[in-house]
Amino acid sequence: MCGIFGVFGHKEAAKLTYFGLYALQHRGQESAGMAVSDGREVREYRALGLVPDVFDEEILSRLPGHIAVGHVRYSTTGSTTVKNAQPFCVTHGGCTLALAHNGNLVNAHEIRTELEAQGSIFQTTMDSEVIVHLLAKASRRGIVEAIREAMEVIRGAYSVVLLLPDRLIAFRDPHGFRPLCLGMVNGGYVVSSETCALDLIQAQYLRDIRPGEILVIDENGLHSYEGVKSEATAYCIFEFIYFARPDSYIFGENVYAFRKRLGQGLARERPLEVDFVMPFPDSGNYAAIGYAQATGLPFEMGVIRNHYVGRTFIQPSAGMRDFSVRVKLNPVREILRGKRVAVVDDSLVRGTTSRTRVKAIRETGALEIHMLISCPPIRYPCFYGIDFPTPGELIAAKHSVEEIRRYLELDGLYYLSLEGLIAAAGGDGKRFCLACFTGEYPVPVREGLRKDILER
Numbered sequence: 001m002c003g004i005f006g007v008f009g010h011k012e013a014a015k016l017t018y019f020g021l022y023a024l025q026h027r028g029q030e031s032a033g034m035a036v037s038d039g040r041e042v043r044e045y046r047a048l049g050l051v052p053d054v055f056d057e058e059i060l061s062r063l064p065g066h067i068a069v070g071h072v073r074y075s076t077t078g079s080t081t082v083k084n085a086q087p088f089c090v091t092h093g094g095c096t097l098a099l100a101h102n103g104n105l106v107n108a109h110e111i112r113t114e115l116e117a118q119g120s121i122f123q124t125t126m127d128s129e130v131i132v133h134l135l136a137k138a139s140r141r142g143i144v145e146a147i148r149e150a151m152e153v154i155r156g157a158y159s160v161v162l163l164l165p166d167r168l169i170a171f172r173d174p175h176g177f178r179p180l181c182l183g184m185v186n187g188g189y190v191v192s193s194e195t196c197a198l199d200l201i202q203a204q205y206l207r208d209i210r211p212g213e214i215l216v217i218d219e220n221g222l223h224s225y226e227g228v229k230s231e232a233t234a235y236c237i238f239e240f241i242y243f244a245r246p247d248s249y250i251f252g253e254n255v256y257a258f259r260k261r262l263g264q265g266l267a268r269e270r271p272l273e274v275d276f277v278m279p280f281p282d283s284g285n286y287a288a289i290g291y292a293q294a295t296g297l298p299f300e301m302g303v304i305r306n307h308y309v310g311r312t313f314i315q316p317s318a319g320m321r322d323f324s325v326r327v328k329l330n331p332v333r334e335i336l337r338g339k340r341v342a343v344v345d346d347s348l349v350r351g352t353t354s355r356t357r358v359k360a361i362r363e364t365g366a367l368e369i370h371m372l373i374s375c376p377p378i379r380y381p382c383f384y385g386i387d388f389p390t391p392g393e394l395i396a397a398k399h400s401v402e403e404i405r406r407y408l409e410l411d412g413l414y415y416l417s418l419e420g421l422i423a424a425a426g427g428d429g430k431r432f433c434l435a436c437f438t439g440e441y442p443v444p445v446r447e448g449l450r451k452d453i454l455e456r
């Protein structure tokens with residue numbers, strides 16, 4: 001998952017983008033970048049690292065202009081290298097394009113193989129690059145038509161912000177897997193993955209970019225086109241469960257309220273006799289609050305979060321994840337000793353967090369440790385922009401709930417049911433992608449699709 005942000009018509013576009021990316025940092029921690037246009041010339045800067053480490057005042061001052069596009073990356077196709085940092089910039093036929101993509105294409109390999117056979121030279125190992133090549137190929141027909149043609153060819157998840165020297169364009173796949181919204185600030189426009197970035201820069205939320213829509217923003221305002229027909233949406237439900245920030249509104253709903261409903265659903269399905277409820281912070285907090293309020297059980301912060309560690313699940317290597325989980329969450333002996341506790345977390349993916357942290361809680365002298373997960377078991381890989389890679393890495397793909405309980409050394413392990421998840425989503429599961437829980441993929445995926453498919 002990545003975070004994307006765009007600005008049109010604000011004299012401090014680079015600064016606004018810096019703040020926007022800062023607010024979207026939870027969506028990608030590997031690299032950050034932006035491209036800025038003053039109406040004629042496009043300048044760019046990208047590097048590995050977090051937003052405040054990549055940019056400083058001096059770098060931002062070298063990016064003048066009123067149009068900008070920015071990106072924070074969490075890789076899903078292609079390794080973590082500066083070359084693979086976005087926005088991806090090219091100059092073709094005298095026109096510079098900078099593209100920021102959130103999502104993952106499922107047919108990038110096929111498209112790339114075909115384009116290479118026709119002589120295209122690729123610079124990165126990202127799926128996102130094929131979009132730029134397709135745009136360049138069709139550019140004679142004008143940018144909107146070129147995007148439309150590209151949208152006919154690419155399959156999978158894409159929320160995209162594209163910068164041209166005099167325009168900003170946003171487009172979104174017909175299923176709308178990833179969020180993308182439009183806001184207004186001081187007469188200018190902003191486009192963002194999540195509304196939390198609009199709040200930070202005091203922009204007013206206008207609406208979401210519609211699935212299948214192409215939205216052009218230029219001197220004359222907004223121009224909306226139908227890119228491809230959107231027959232059915234497949235909003236990523238995992239955005240609500242884990243990915244997005246709780247203060248954001250995505251797919252028309254607030255994330256915090258959604259997560260609380262997940263916790264309330266767990267309380268209905270799995271009321272437990274324990275002394276208190278505690279979350280694995282951060283994203284376990286909101287379902288834990290919902291569970292505690294619905295059951296009437298006390299709520300405690302039994303583990304404390306170190307604020308100098310980011311998200312652990314989205315780190316690209318196992319070694320980094322293991323280390324970070326230890327540094328990140330530390331139990332409070334005083335609170336836990338002699339107690340029966342219900343630990344709530346939003347998800348159990350590889351088991352990295354729970355395996356070591358349950359042990360650490362046990363060592364404090366806690367009497368019983370039960371775990372409540374506010375989504376069903378994740379049994380199938382995601383190919384649409386979340387790095388749940390091979391089924392082998394997914395703990396629930398090969399093991400029963402009882403086997404996982406034993407592996408994690410828990411007294412009890414309970415997942416929210418699929419029905420419970422759908423109920424929390426208002427009862428209409430059809431609007432959502434649920435593939436990692438059900439194996440029913442809204443966009444077909446060919447066998448053997450892997451993160452490093454473009455590396456060879």
Ligand SMILES: O=P(O)(O)OC[C@H]1O[C@H](OP(=O)(O)OP(=O)(O)O)[C@H](O)[C@@H]1O
Binds near residue numbers: 242282349350352353
């Ligand atoms: O089973 P695992 O493979 O450990 O993955 C799941 C865990 O990772 C995530 O937390 P993360 O630390 O990434 O982010 P958070 O601070 O938002 O909870 C998620 O909230 C779970 O706690």
Ligand SMILES: NC(=O)CC[C@H](N)C(=O)O
Binds near residue numbers: 073074104105126127
């Ligand atoms: N998670 C994402 O949205 C990543 C975008 C793109 N697939 C990349 O790997 O860079």
Ligand code: SF4
Binds near residue numbers: 235383384433436437
């Ligand atoms: S498979 Fe899961 S994580 Fe991937 S898009 Fe669908 S709901 Fe989201």
Ligand SMILES: [Mg+2]
Binds near residue numbers: 281345346
């Ligand atoms: Mg977590």
